[in-house]
Amino acid sequence: MSQKHTGRASPHPWIDTVWQTVCLADGIYRATPDGSWDLLLSVSPEGDPIVFLTGQATEPVDVPYLAGEHSVVISFAAHVYLATESAVRTGAAIRMLPVEDDQFELDGVRLPLPAFADAEGLVDRMIAAGLLKSDDLVAKAFSDRPKAASKRSVQQHFRRTTGITQKDFQMIRRAQEAVRRIKAGEAPAAVAVDLGYTDQPHMIKSIKTIMGHLPSDLELVHKI
Structure with a gap:
């Protein structure tokens, strides 16, 4: 095994899962669709961090990695979207974010680098800053008590929020x-x-x- 993956569910209703990966050797990882978009911190073998947003994946994507890299991934729940983006990112497109002094910047707001143990605290700060929004119709679509709405309306909300049907x-x-x-x-x-x-x-x-x-x-x- 050339990577060690550690994942956990989150009690936070806006987070689907949180992942931590350590790369033990050079290789290629096949990232697969999971119904989420991600906030990702990747640290190079030299210790240089980058932070970026991935879109809603629609097909597998091969991602090369180097021994010594490590990363933290916050995968958001389907009903969560970025407040400032007019279109949902899908496929292999990513958005790089500025990083400086152990912080990254998203839409003018400086935030601490993502951490596996405290993803919830970071997401709470993003919500408080107005960076994230939730579509209540999508949030309740798979619950025991979905909101009263036509099938067409649910489908429209779902596509607008997630980028997929x-x-x-x-x-x-x-x-x-x-x-x-x-x-x-x-x-x-x-x-x-x-x-x-x-x-x-x-x-x-x-x-x-x-x-x-x-x-x-x-x-x-x-x-x-």
Whole structure:
């Protein structure tokens, strides 16, 4: 293994997951769609930090890395978006942010560098500064008590907030769940039936398209 990944769920309703990665050798990491956009801190082997925003991924992207690099990734919940951006970033596009004196700047606001242990504190500061907003309709779309709205309205809000359709989001999350369960040792055929795929080949095709891997090499898929 040339990378060590540590992930955790967050109690913060605006954060999906928080990741920390240490690169043990040079290599290429395949970043896979996960239904989130990210705030990412990457520190070079020499100790130089960069901070950037990634968009909502729609397909796997290969990312080279060097031994000695380490990173922290804050993946935001689907209902969260940047207040100042008129269009949602999708695909492989990134936005580099200025970094100086252990701080980064986002839309005129200086903030501490992301930390694995205190992602929640940083996000609270971003919310207080008006940098982040939440779409309540999207936030409640998958809850036990969704807001009363037409299917069309929900779809419009979802696309405007996430940059992808609600169906695409559901397909990504279903593929993630399939990978989790197969990696945990469940029979692929049973997983396919339980998650509503037409059959096992349908599930395999979906995992290959979204995650860029077949069930036989899922050990290479980490951030799920």
